[in-house]
Amino acid sequence: MTTSPPASMHSLQGTWELESFCNYADNVCDTANLQEGYRQVKMYYNGKVMWSRTDPNDTIGRFGFGSYHITTDELIENIEYGDHYFMETLGPTEFRFQLILGDNTYSQVTLDEEGNPEFSENYKRID
Numbered sequence: 201m202t203t204s205p206p207a208s209m210h211s212l213q214g215t216w217e218l219e220s221f222c223n224y225a226d227n228v229c230d231t232a233n234l235q236e237g238y239r240q241v242k243m244y245y246n247g248k249v250m251w252s253r254t255d256p257n258d259t260i261g262r263f264g265f266g267s268y269h270i271t272t273d274e275l276i277e278n279i280e281y282g283d284h285y286f287m288e289t290l291g292p293t294e295f296r297f298q299l300i301l302g303d304n305t306y307s308q309v310t311l312d313e314e315g316n317p318e319f320s321e322n323y324k325r326i327d
Contacts, residue, residue, distance in 0.1 A: 212244040212270055212306065216323035222307070224317040231322075242323065244268060249277050260285060266292075275299040275308050 218240035222229040237256035242249060247269065253262040264282035268275065277295045281287060297308035298317070309320040 212268070212275070212301065213246075214244060214325050215327040216242045216244070216306065217326045218242075218321055219305075219324050220322045222320040222322060224319065227316060229317075229320070240321075241326070249279075262286060270299055270301075273299055 218234065220234065221232040223232060224230070235256065238254070240251065240253040242251040247267050248265070249268040250265045251263060255262075260283065262283050262285070264279045264286055266277060266279040266281070268277045270276070275295075275297045277297075278292070279286075279290075279295065280292050282290075298311055300307040300309065304325040305323065307320045307322045310318045312318050
């Protein structure tokens with residue numbers, strides 16, 4: 201007897217632009233809007249992720265590339281390489297986030313060791 205794999209519940213596939221940050225205190229979100237000129241874009245395609253960032257206060261751009269997968273409520277990114285500063289400070293690394301995914305928005309939430317939200321990046325779909 202064979203069974204089909206379950207249908208995908210949701211997809212991050214596409215291009216996303218950062219809209220805001222959120223800092224949490226006692227599970228309450230304090231939204232921080234982006235500084236003028238700050239831009240961050242992430243692209244998810246065929247199990248690969250690439251992100252780039254420009255910040256007017258930082259003359260060195262940032263980028264990273266790797267693989268990713270999602271579950272019903274988690275985003276796991278394995279960044280294989282990136283800009284010099286990223287590689288020097290973090291090297292290849294895995295990031296795990298709580299995933300809150302809508303049709304045209306998503307948030308990746310960093311949780312503390314007790315599972316409470318600390319920080320999130322909030323994105324909108326641009327393609």
